[in-house]
Amino acid sequence: MGWLTAGDRYEVALVEGRVVARSATASAEGKWERSLPAEIRDRPEVIELQRFAEWLDRHAAECAAQVDNWMVSSLPVPTGLLAQVWPDEAWQAALRDIVVVGEAPDEVGFLRDADASDGLRVVNLDGETVRLTAPAITMPHPVLLPGLEELRTFAAELGVVQGVEQIHRATWPTPGETDGGGKDVVTEFEGAEYRSWFHLSARATSLGYRISGSSVVGPVRDAGRIVNAVVGMSDPYTEEKAWTGGLTWSVEGEQRTLPLTEVGPVAWSEGMRMAAALHAGRPVPEDDAQ
Incomplete structure (x- = not known):
């Protein structure tokens, strides 16, 4: 998102989830004000950006909540649906590196990409990037994941940080x-x-x-x-x-x-x-x- 003119002296933009301002002079490019100047805080451009930032936060939370629901319930999720939402950064943040399972039990990997024509791209436990073309996948709850400790070790080696807690989610085994x-x-x-x-x-x-x-x-x-x-x-x-x-x-x-x-x-x-x-x-x- 580019910079918007806010009054005669400032430009504003949304950077890393917050509204920042800079001087409108060409020499000020790249230099931000430490806080929003009082004279532009009530400008419509600033208010709209703040509302947009709030919407983005809500949207990101909703995406994460939906992925968490899919994971906890271990319900099948159509690969076509994942391909549709993947271009959205909020969906990507929630879905990236979630462990998915295809049609066969050994089709397991960390999700890295979703495409309508090529299916899903995952990194398997051999460190290879492979395609999953199953019509639907599951994102199993960690108590249902075979080889959970192996997945955790491999994730640490890859530097995986999941947007939705799955492999490092606290779990309790059922009593005997x-x-x-x-x-x-x-x-x-x-x-x-x-x-x-x-x-x-x-x-x-x-x-x-x-x-x-x-x-x-x-x-x-x-x-x-x-x-x-x-x-x-x-x-x-x-x-x-x-x-x-x-x-x-x-x-x-x-x-x-x-x-x-x-x-x-x-x-x-x-x-x-x-x-x-x-x-x-x-x-x-x-x-x-x-």
Whole structure:
């Protein structure tokens, strides 16, 4: 994007997500003002650029959220769709280096390009750039990725930085029959104390979860069904402070709480991730911090 005239003395542009100004004189090329001069802050050119910057931020967040949804749900994504959105920088930032899997289990690689005529270009674990021409691919959740540690090691060697957290996403393995048999609640992360219900709910919504009554809910698609991971909260009407409760799972539309042994690997890992994040966000007293 080029520079726009803003008044008689300045030009403005959007640089790295913020509006910057420079003198309109030819000798000032490449030199920016440290802050927007007061005389142009209310200029329509400046306001429009600021609004455009805000839209770009929202768009980038929406792209990342969609890719995260594809990854967590492990749903098939048409390669033609990826080719359509790839020219958009925000989509590229979210999609680049995500691990994708083609029709065969060994068709695995880090996504580097998408083209309508040539398909997807990926870097496989042999370090070779190959094409995937399958009509659809998946971006598996890390608990479903075979050879996850090998992928992490290879990514470190390549200097891969994913726009959407996938291979380095925190994961938890499902419990065995001995650990989970007969139980339907996880108490590992319960008892996190917040200053108020509003602080706890704000923490939850900032992480992308929703509040339903006195619970934090994280819906997850697992094995073709929607499973809700639920962390209880104390009653906002009877308690001054707030605490997190136990973690349970239930199938969308059903009242029954799932036994831990019936919770799928993705729903389990994402539920534990939610509970751990809520626990980690609690205010820590200074004595404990030391």
